Amino acid sequence: MIALAALDIAGTTVDEGGAVYRVLASVVADHGRPDVDVRPWMGADKREALAALTGDPDAVEELHDEFVRRLRDAYAAEPPTPLPGVPEALTALRSAGVRVVLTTGFDRQVTDPLLDAVGWRVGEHLDGVVCASEVAGGRPQPHMIHRAMELTGVTDPAEVLVAGDTVLDVRAGLAARAGVVAAVLTGAQTRPELTAEHPTHVLDGVHDLPSLLRSGAPTR
Numbered sequence: 639m640i641a642l643a644a645l646d647i648a649g650t651t652v653d654e655g656g657a658v659y660r661v662l663a664s665v666v667a668d669h670g671r672p673d674v675d676v677r678p679w680m681g682a683d684k685r686e687a688l689a690a691l692t693g694d695p696d697a698v699e700e701l702h703d704e705f706v707r708r709l710r711d712a713y714a715a716e717p718p719t720p721l722p723g724v725p726e727a728l729t730a731l732r733s734a735g736v737r738v739v740l741t742t743g744f745d746r747q748v749t750d751p752l753l754d755a756v757g758w759r760v761g762e763h764l765d766g767v768v769c770a771s772e773v774a775g776g777r778p779q780p781h782m783i784h785r786a787m788e789l790t791g792v793t794d795p796a797e798v799l800v801a802g803d804t805v806l807d808v809r810a811g812l813a814a815r816a817g818v819v820a821a822v823l824t825g826a827q828t829r830p831e832l833t834a835e836h837p838t839h840v841l842d843g844v845h846d847l848p849s850l851l852r853s854g855a856p857t858r
Contacts (some may be wrong), residue, residue, distance in 0.1 A: 639816060642736065642737045644726065649805070650723060650801060653721045654752070669694065680827060682743050682777055684705060688701045710751065713755065719723065724843070730848040734848070737790040741768075741770075745770070768785045772781060777810040777848070782846075797817060801841075803832075808837045812836070817840045818858070819837045820838065821835070
């Protein structure tokens with residue numbers, strides 16, 4: 639019985655056109671690291687990613703401020719939208735008694751305007767939102783999932799479904815010992831990349847979650 643769905647935002651529930659990783663790469667490049675591969679940091683806390691990618695932890699706050707500014711500009715130019723079928727899936731999950739919490743490597747500076755843009759509100763469409771900056775560490779650590787459990791009163795990780803579009807989402811779900819760890823193919827990482835991490839399921843998207851749960855698909 640799944641009681642909680644902990645879902646990533648960018649690339650999993652929201653289509654933001656890949657702006658976050660273009661902007662991350664541009665900030666890192668302008669800090670003197672134009673050839674660094676940002677892909678291993680997809681889904682990570684953005685401060686942690688900037689520190690690692692630039693090799694300059696002392697400049698993280700300045701770099702993060704620039705990242706936020708550029709990302710807001712990108713979202714203003716091309717507003718994010720829910721991925722197809724996701725609003726209906728969220729409604730179906732909550733109607734079935736599954737609490738829905740979004741987890742993200744963004745902080746509130748990015749997350750709140752993004753959710754405002756797609757019209758999702760806690761208490762109406764969601765049961766909570768957890769940012770990596772609000773816990774002890776971002777993915778692949780399981781802290782955001784644990785915080786989502788605390789917010790919703792779920793104590794058994796076997797009752798938790800985690801879904802995300804990155805390798806780090808899968809690793810965090812497995813680290814949390816979630817009952818279902820679903821990799822979705824709506825983001826930037828490929829089926830072979832995600833399958834190699836051994837999620838319990840690989841799905842076309844979050845829109846498949848209600849039917850997955852109705853089918854009684856096995857958990858871990």
